[in-house]
Amino acid sequence: MNEKKVKRGCAIALAAYILLAAVFNWVCGDQLRFRDEQTDMLSASGVIGEITSDTVVTQRIQVDGDRLLGLTLYGATYARQNTGWLCVEICLGEQVLATRNVDVSTMADNSAFYLGLEGPADIPEDGSLILRITAPESVPGNAVTLYSGRTMAAAHAEVDMSLTEEECVHINGVALDTALCTQLLSREDLWFGQYYWYVAAAGLLVLAIYCLVLMLRNKAGKRSLVLNMFAAFTRYRYLMKQLVARDFKTKYKRSVLGVLWSFLNPLLTMVVQYIVFSTLFRSDIPNFALYLLTGIVCFNFFSEATTMALGSIVNNAPLITKVYVPKYIYPLTRVMSSAVNFLLALIPLFAVMLITGTPVRVSILLMPAGLLCLFAVSLGIGMLLASAMVFFRDTQFLWGVVSMLWMYATPIFYPESIIPASFMTLYKCNPLYHIIRFIRIVLMDGISPEPKAYALMAIASFVPLALGVLVFKRTQDRFVLHI
Amino acid sequence: MMIQAENISMCYRMTYDRVQSMKEYLVQLVKGKIKYEEFWALRNVSFEVDKGEVLGIIGHNGAGKSTLLKVISGILKPTGGQVAVNGTVVPMLELGSGFDADLSGRENVFLNGAILGYPEDFLKAKYEEIAAFSELGQFIDVPLRNYSSGMVMRLAFSIATVVDPDILIVDEILSVGDAPFQEKSKKRMLELMGGGTTVLFVSHSLGQIREMCDRVLWLDHGEMKMLGETKAVCDAYEGE
Numbered sequence: 001m002n003e004k005k006v007k008r009g010c011a012i013a014l015a016a017y018i019l020l021a022a023v024f025n026w027v028c029g030d031q032l033r034f035r036d037e038q039t040d041m042l043s044a045s046g047v048i049g050e051i052t053s054d055t056v057v058t059q060r061i062q063v064d065g066d067r068l069l070g071l072t073l074y075g076a077t078y079a080r081q082n083t084g085w086l087c088v089e090i091c092l093g094e095q096v097l098a099t100r101n102v103d104v105s106t107m108a109d110n111s112a113f114y115l116g117l118e119g120p121a122d123i124p125e126d127g128s129l130i131l132r133i134t135a136p137e138s139v140p141g142n143a144v145t146l147y148s149g150r151t152m153a154a155a156h157a158e159v160d161m162s163l164t165e166e167e168c169v170h171i172n173g174v175a176l177d178t179a180l181c182t183q184l185l186s187r188e189d190l191w192f193g194q195y196y197w198y199v200a201a202a203g204l205l206v207l208a209i210y211c212l213v214l215m216l217r218n219k220a221g222k223r224s225l226v227l228n229m230f231a232a233f234t235r236y237r238y239l240m241k242q243l244v245a246r247d248f249k250t251k252y253k254r255s256v257l258g259v260l261w262s263f264l265n266p267l268l269t270m271v272v273q274y275i276v277f278s279t280l281f282r283s284d285i286p287n288f289a290l291y292l293l294t295g296i297v298c299f300n301f302f303s304e305a306t307t308m309a310l311g312s313i314v315n316n317a318p319l320i321t322k323v324y325v326p327k328y329i330y331p332l333t334r335v336m337s338s339a340v341n342f343l344l345a346l347i348p349l350f351a352v353m354l355i356t357g358t359p360v361r362v363s364i365l366l367m368p369a370g371l372l373c374l375f376a377v378s379l380g381i382g383m384l385l386a387s388a389m390v391f392f393r394d395t396q397f398l399w400g401v402v403s404m405l406w407m408y409a410t411p412i413f414y415p416e417s418i419i420p421a422s423f424m425t426l427y428k429c430n431p432l433y434h435i436i437r438f439i440r441i442v443l444m445d446g447i448s449p450e451p452k453a454y455a456l457m458a459i460a461s462f463v464p465l466a467l468g469v470l471v472f473k474r475t476q477d478r479f480v481l482h483i
Numbered sequence: 484m485m486i487q488a489e490n491i492s493m494c495y496r497m498t499y500d501r502v503q504s505m506k507e508y509l510v511q512l513v514k515g516k517i518k519y520e521e522f523w524a525l526r527n528v529s530f531e532v533d534k535g536e537v538l539g540i541i542g543h544n545g546a547g548k549s550t551l552l553k554v555i556s557g558i559l560k561p562t563g564g565q566v567a568v569n570g571t572v573v574p575m576l577e578l579g580s581g582f583d584a585d586l587s588g589r590e591n592v593f594l595n596g597a598i599l600g601y602p603e604d605f606l607k608a609k610y611e612e613i614a615a616f617s618e619l620g621q622f623i624d625v626p627l628r629n630y631s632s633g634m635v636m637r638l639a640f641s642i643a644t645v646v647d648p649d650i651l652i653v654d655e656i657l658s659v660g661d662a663p664f665q666e667k668s669k670k671r672m673l674e675l676m677g678g679g680t681t682v683l684f685v686s687h688s689l690g691q692i693r694e695m696c697d698r699v700l701w702l703d704h705g706e707m708k709m710l711g712e713t714k715a716v717c718d719a720y721e722g723e
Contacts, residue, residue, distance in 0.1 A: 321600055
């Protein structure tokens with residue numbers, strides 16, 4: 001390959017890396033450095049009685065993370081206006097780590113209220129702290145109370161938390177059989193965020209060294225994987241363009257609405273499922289329309305791409321036996337044509353986003369990362385299926401069933417919280433779970449997911465891709481004998 | 484050296500009934516009934532072709548001629564031996580590979596051209612020539628499914644022979660269409676082969692072989708029977 005071109009390519013790669021690293025840092029912001037976590041609240045079953053000047057309420061709390069930022073309590077005022085104040089303290093043994101005073105006259109009856117701590121409390125290794133609440137000036141008849149409970153709401157029923165005596169709330173040292181209804185907001189410092197610039201610099205160094213090696217090897221006339229890939233890409237770019245254009249042109253060739261179907265299909269599917277799941281099966285997912293459409297659009301792409309790739313070798317048999325073209329071109333172009341469709345389907349997705357009033361934030365810039373991974377997974381599975389199809393024609397029928405199973409195993413129209421905790425590990429083996437979750441966080445929450453989500457998504461897309469490419473590469477020489 | 488073939492062997496493994504479903508495969512495997520019959524289409528074929536040389540390949544049906552062409556053009560990977568090919572190869576094994584009936588003639592020119600490996604600018608520059616040679620006139624913008632089979636062949640021929648490759652692989656001289664077009668296409672083909680490119684040429688017509696080729700390779704049941712000067716090999720072949 002031309003030396004000048006290689007040099008230019010390397011320069012572009014390095015510049016793009018630096019730009020991406022900077023943009024990524026800017027877009028992700030705090031999500032890169034911290035992770036905030038909120039515990040779930042117990043279901044309130046009753047109150048603990050008036051908190052007066054001679055009551056000391058203590059409750060052991062268990063929390064993950066590095067610092068406790070605040071907590072939510074669920075209070076009641078006995079339907080009257082009280083005076084005085086509550087003193088909320090976070091203690092470690094006898095030492096008070098943080099305090100927050102609340103004017104009880106501002107409290108509303110039977111409602112939760114959030115208290116940010118003045119100076120966050122450091123959480124010890126074992127995550128165990130004591131919450132102590134006193135009301136120095138309150139007298140009976142002019143005091144508030146707090147709710148407590150011993151069950152937690154799960155998907156179908158209330159689950160008893162089987163609290164030990166130690167975990168229950170203590171009034172003046174005497175344990176009740178319930179625990180305070182609290183929700184704890186804690187913050188964890190993330191290693192990746194603290195050292196982001198070091199990690200980015202290390203990556204740059206690796207990339208620069210690789211570029212150098214590439215240039216030296218190229219000078220010596222040796223072949224290398226990346227350069228070969230670029231050479232193949234430039235050589236077959238026109239063919240790929242033609243094949244993708246062919247797929248796209250013939251797909252809607254004799255239909256009246258033509259390309260409009262690319263928008264209409266996901267929209268109509270969403271409408272049907274929206275009606276079904278918002279009336280027949282109630283689900284309380286916020287912004288359900290967008291939640292649903294994101295899932296549908298992503299899964300549709302996966303399903304269409306893999307099904308098209310499945311037949312790509314077998315259906316092109318007349319070509320493969322007559323002309324030499326690298327065989328990966330066939331599944332690749334099929335996945336690429338599905339990707340064109342997918343990009344069109346994003347237009348109604350953004351329309352729904354605007355209609356439902358979801359704010360558009362910069363985090364939307366992170367979406368290409370998710371789309372790239374989705375593409376990789378589809379290509380990997382598609383290549384695997386294309387190879388399998390050559391040797392066993394049953395694959396096409398089997399895939400019909402498997403892809404349906406896959407659809408139900410992906411949180412498209414249900415929230416992931418309905419999956420029993422014992423199945424969660426297995427459930428998370430689904431690469432699409434990570435990708436769809438990523439895209440939803442980016443689109444709907446308007447923030448970047450935690451760094452771990454990126455790593456999981458990258459692994460989840462790399463493994464199927466590597467598997468597919470490997471199987472395809474090992475079997476491709478025998479394709480022509482079996483089609 | 485344009486083509487260098489060293490000890491090429493090609494072995495097909497054939498089962499009596501081609502097992503194509505997983506269930507069948509497992510059943511047969513358990514029964515121990517998966518038997519293959521080996522068929523050697525080529526055995527230790529070695530030759531070299533210089534730049535600009537026209538090598539003829541002759542032999543009876545089933546001698547391995549087409550297999551050899553497919554190995555050289557990269558469609559089949561040989562079981563043994565090595566092939567080194569320097570330059571672009573255009574195989575003229577079958578016309579109209581990858582035609583799409585729903586696309587117009589014009590769109591198919593670019594699609595088929597891309598499949599044959601022609602570069603984009605080359606196709607754009609030669610498009611008028613292709614259209615003119617095919618004599619399709621205004622039909623060039625009609626979907627291919629409305630073409631007669633003769634029209635399809637004419638278009639396919641025009642695309643296939645517009646090339647300027649380093650190596651041309653020809654399986655019989657193609658002449659398609661009605662009598663005038665056949666004459667025209669044959670002439671085009673001969674021009675192409677005589678134009679200084681390296682050619683591998685398979686034919687059953689000894690007349691054409693004698694006329695076109697510099698050297699001839701005679702294959703018999705997958706083995707090289709003779710390789711040498713056109714006259715000597717053709718005479719020996721006829722004498723058998």
